Amino acid sequence: MILVVGGLNGFIGSNTTEALGEQGQECVVTRHDNTEVPRFLQKHIDRRHVFIEPADATSTADLRRIGEKHKIDGIVNVGGGFKAESPVPGLKGYFDMLAATVQVAVEWKVKRVTFSSTGGVYLGVQGQADEEQPILLQSPFPILAYQKIVEVAANEFAKKTGISTICVRLMGMYGPFDGAQLGLPARLVHAAVAGVAPNLENVFFGNTDDAIDLCYVKDMARAIALIQTAEKLQYDVYNIASGKPTPNKELVEAVKRVVPDFKVDLPPGHFPFPPLPPVETKRLQADTGFSPRFDTRSAIQDYVDWLKAGNPK
CATH class of the missing domain: 3.90.25 (UDP-galactose 4-epimerase; domain 1)
Structure with missing residues (x-):
């Protein structure tokens, strides 16, 4: 069973949960303050393929309680976006979320943890960018800095534990359940x-x-699901985009x-x-067979x- 942190009410999380459900996977999704259920998840909930559990993504105790009720063997963490007027609370939110996720991942002996990152790390790169592209430490926005921290921490976690730990750099997503409507x-x-x-x-x-490189959220979510459930992956960072x-x-x-x-x-x-820049998706295609099903018009x-x-x- 896969735990999707931020899965019920989040834009990426809710769609990723649906994609995992369409694969036939059983999922537990977390909700925090918002109890709204996306309509596209209801059939999976009714079939008892998706289970909703209250949890704060930054709380190890909350996540442990989920593990006491469900046998979790994989985690997709698409939580984040901690809003704060000063950098310290926002940064603390990411650190606490990372700490909680990696702690329960070790305790549960999961097969894989997938963290969401962003294609925004390529800002300013000329030409097409791939995952080998050197990334600048400086960031114009806090969210980009936090995502870089997630990538560094995920890499260290994988080396120390041997647990497959993947970061997916998401690019240009849009579609159903986008509450922010920033793009x-x-x-x-x-x-x-x-x-x-x-x-x-x-x-x-x-x-x-x-x-810019735009990717419909249904395609993006399916790619995340394919990465999470792949038998074997060659890399620890994957671009998810239309290419x-x-x-x-x-x-x-x-x-x-x-x-x-x-x-x-x-x-x-x-x-x-x-x-x-547009980004390369050769790694994603080679390791999962992914190709977008939606063009711009569809x-x-x-x-x-x-x-x-x-x-x-």
């Missing part, structure tokens, strides 16, 4: 379905001439094809920030259908 795809699709003008404030790489840049002009046209009366004018030129259609079905995010 351009979510802003455009929500606005198109609601019949309103999109909010384009503070959208990174949201200008007319920008293009190609999607121009914003193409994204806008895809939304207009699905919602023909949608209108938007993106800011001109490029977003004034170091580039976010992803937008699926996302629009999800929202039109009455789902709020």
Whole structure:
């Protein structure tokens, strides 16, 4: 049974839980304060393939209680995003989450732990980036610094324990259950379905001439599930992405094809920030056989259908 930390209410966690359920895996997902259940998980809960347990991801005691009820042999930790007005509480949240996860992983003798990281570590890299790309220590945002800490800690944990410990660098995700709606795809699709003008404030790489590697969350979640359940992996870091840049002009046209009366004018030129390059996914393809099932148009259609079905995010 696989424990998904941050699995019930999180954007990545909920979709990853669904992907594991579609593989036939049994999962335990944690919830903290929010008790909302994503509609796409309900069938797996009804079939008793997914079990919900209350837990604070930073609490070893909470996670241990889950292990007392369920036989856990793998962990996917996609928790994070600890919000704080000063760096110390945010950093402490990541350290406590890491400590709790690795402690129970050792106690339960799990086969594998998978931690989420971010393709944002490649900010400023020219050309296509792969997992061998040297990463700068300096980070423009706290979240990038914290994710780098997770990667370093995961590597040390694997060396000390022999437990397969993987970091997945996630790139350009969008789709159902994205509550934050920080990226351009979510802003455009929500606005198109609601019949309103999109909010384009503070959208990174949201200008007319920008293009970044976008990956629909259903594909991303399936890739995480494939990595977690693979019999053998050759590496400890994997990029999860589409492997190609999607121009914003193409994204806008895809939304207009699905919602023909949608209108938007993106800011001109490029977003004034170091580039976010497309990434190589050869490792992922070789070790799991993964390839995306959604292109831009089919992803937008699926996302629009999800929202039109009455789902709020």
